[in-house]
Amino acid sequence: MQTQNHIAGRWCDAAAGDRFPVVDPADDGRIAEVPDSRAEDARAAVDAAQAAFAGWRAVPAKQRAALLKRWNDLLLRDQDRLGALISREQGKPLAEGRAEVAYAASYIEWFAEEATRANGEVIPAPVAGRRMLALREPVGVVAAITPWNFPAAMIARKIAPALAAGCTVVAKPAEDTPLTSLALVELAVEAGLPPGVLNLVCASRERTPEVVDVWLADDRVRKITFTGSTPVGKHLARESAATLKKLSLELGGNAPFIVFDDADVDAAVDGLMAAKFRNGGQTCVCPNRVFAQAGIHDRFVEQLAARVSALRVGPASRADSQIGPMINARAVEKIERHVQDALARGATAVAGGRRVRDEIAAGPHYFAPTVLTGATTDMLLWREETFGPVVPVFRFEREDEVIAAANDTPFGLAAYFYTRDLARAWRVADALESGIVGLNEGAIAAEAAPFGGVKESGYGREGSTHGLDDYLHIKYVCQGGLS
Numbered sequence: 121m122q123t124q125n126h127i128a129g130r131w132c133d134a135a136a137g138d139r140f141p142v143v144d145p146a147d148d149g150r151i152a153e154v155p156d157s158r159a160e161d162a163r164a165a166v167d168a169a170q171a172a173f174a175g176w177r178a179v180p181a182k183q184r185a186a187l188l189k190r191w192n193d194l195l196l197r198d199q200d201r202l203g204a205l206i207s208r209e210q211g212k213p214l215a216e217g218r219a220e221v222a223y224a225a226s227y228i229e230w231f232a233e234e235a236t237r238a239n240g241e242v243i244p245a246p247v248a249g250r251r252m253l254a255l256r257e258p259v260g261v262v263a264a265i266t267p268w269n270f271p272a273a274m275i276a277r278k279i280a281p282a283l284a285a286g287c288t289v290v291a292k293p294a295e296d297t298p299l300t301s302l303a304l305v306e307l308a309v310e311a312g313l314p315p316g317v318l319n320l321v322c323a324s325r326e327r328t329p330e331v332v333d334v335w336l337a338d339d340r341v342r343k344i345t346f347t348g349s350t351p352v353g354k355h356l357a358r359e360s361a362a363t364l365k366k367l368s369l370e371l372g373g374n375a376p377f378i379v380f381d382d383a384d385v386d387a388a389v390d391g392l393m394a395a396k397f398r399n400g401g402q403t404c405v406c407p408n409r410v411f412a413q414a415g416i417h418d419r420f421v422e423q424l425a426a427r428v429s430a431l432r433v434g435p436a437s438r439a440d441s442q443i444g445p446m447i448n449a450r451a452v453e454k455i456e457r458h459v460q461d462a463l464a465r466g467a468t469a470v471a472g473g474r475r476v477r478d479e480i481a482a483g484p485h486y487f488a489p490t491v492l493t494g495a496t497t498d499m500l501l502w503r504e505e506t507f508g509p510v511v512p513v514f515r516f517e518r519e520d521e522v523i524a525a526a527n528d529t530p531f532g533l534a535a536y537f538y539t540r541d542l543a544r545a546w547r548v549a550d551a552l553e554s555g556i557v558g559l560n561e562g563a564i565a566a567e568a569a570p571f572g573g574v575k576e577s578g579y580g581r582e583g584s585t586h587g588l589d590d591y592l593h594i595k596y597v598c599q600g601g602l603s
């Protein structure tokens with residue numbers, strides 16, 4: 121298990137020698153300790169990335185692609201080991217941990233292919249004697265800051281396009297889940313990544329601002345790519361303005377999930393189960409508010425409650441666990457606060473509604489998969505992202521009413537709706553204010569898709585052919601004297 125920073129091609133402790141613990145959310149048991157970095161370590165990482173940039177950008181794209189392909193193959197070779205590590209430090213069921221490794225690898229494979237397609241343009245000159253070109257060039261040193269909920273996939277979908285574009289990287293994983301990122305960097309080194317191209321520093325929650333503030337202020341860092349909460353995203357946008365860095369912000373969500381009277385209700389329940397309970401609801405694109413039209417509301421709730429009540433809660437060490445522990449005490453406290461607030465304001469729990477602690481779910485961070493009916497817009501879970509296994513159901517009558525409700529949030533990451541009316545499908549897809557729309561589908565994540573939000577869910581796109589653009593800028597070259 122790799123437990124040191126990686127800077128300039130060397131595995132090393134923090135300069136001050138401090139370390140912090142990484143714990144298993146299933147029981148708060150200590151897994152390992154990793155460096156608790158400070159400003160000195162952050163600067164050393166930028167020094168290394170800057171020193172490596174000229175050489176890395178000069179490597180032919182096909183060679184960069186070959187290295188990424190080797191990295192992809194190594195993740196798949198070690199899928200069981202990495203999946204178990206993800207589940208151990210993040211808590212998700214083992215099957216989800218393994219699936220996340222494949223998901224992370226799919227981004228690396230995708231950008232290995234995209235690396236060789238960063239084509240420029242020759243532009244027809246409007247006047248004689250000139251040759252005009254648009255070149256796509258790597259932006260330079262990229263700082264990547266990632267969350268705990270998908271510790272492999274989130275960092276892979278940042279590092280892969282950055283390296284594909286010819287950028288070099290300094291990265292800081294979430295304090296709750298650094299071990300997965302360290303393991304991925306270890307495999308990148310095994311794949312042949314040159315020293316300084318990819319540098320990773322770990323930091324505790326307390327030391328993270330000190331590390332990231334160095335990167336924000338350093339004008340050698342030309343881009344920040346961040347996935348996490350909207351408040352932190354806004355902080356990074358403010359603080360990076362002084363050196364005008366390029367930004368990609370994948371932030372919080374508050375996804376609506378709408379089921380119309382004309383929907384296939386069975387399919388809608390299947391779609392909600394897939395979208396909502398992946399990673400125990402700790403996913404930025406999880407439905408956070410479910411709207412059921414009056415005609416199918418009761419049938420939909422009855423079917424949903426039965427499915428949710430049957431979900432098995434337990435640690436990743438049990439093969440039959442479907443809902444793992446939440447990441448930490450703060451997460452469970454927020455979920456409990458949302459549920460208790462909703463119940464106090466008139467909601468009814470038709471499934472779950474409380475913490476779980478039994479002989480199987482023996483740790484302190486479990487919450488029962490929950491369905492609340494009678495949800496109203498004065499509840500905390502209306503305006504805040506619960507980030508847990510809680511489904512509040514709001515009843516509605518008309519299409520215009522539910523569109524207004526769905527859009528009544530500062531967030532705009534994902535939205536879902538189920539209908540079999542073709543005209544309604546396009547009316548609603550057009551009207552929803554989100555970067556991602558699931559139409560009769562709850563499982564929308566894929567490396568080929570442009571993933572990102574609007575409004576206060578951020579900007580920039582990860583994955584797809586658009587994902588490389590965030591790591592490139594366009595240089596216009598005009599050659600004269602040719603007539």
Ligand SMILES: NC(=O)c1ccc[n+]([C@@H]2O[C@H](COP(=O)([O-])OP(=O)(O)OC[C@H]3O[C@@H](n4cnc5c(N)ncnc54)[C@H](O)[C@@H]3O)[C@@H](O)[C@H]2O)c1
Nearest residue numbers: 266267268293294328329332348349352370371372373404
């Ligand atoms: N849009 C997406 O793709 C996406 C994906 C995953 C999570 N998220 C969002 O992230 C949130 C949950 O994840 P989280 O709790 O890890 O988010 P978070 O914002 O607390 O942390 C994300 C990262 O930012 C770092 N960070 C925290 N405070 C910082 C500061 N002051 N300066 C610099 N860095 C700081 C953390 O150490 C971590 O590495 C949710 O809102 C979720 O919706 C969004």
Ligand SMILES: O=C[C@H](O)CS(=O)(=O)O
Nearest residue numbers: 269270402403404405565
């Ligand atoms: O939590 C946020 C992730 O981006 C979700 S997904 O795995 O990309 O769908």
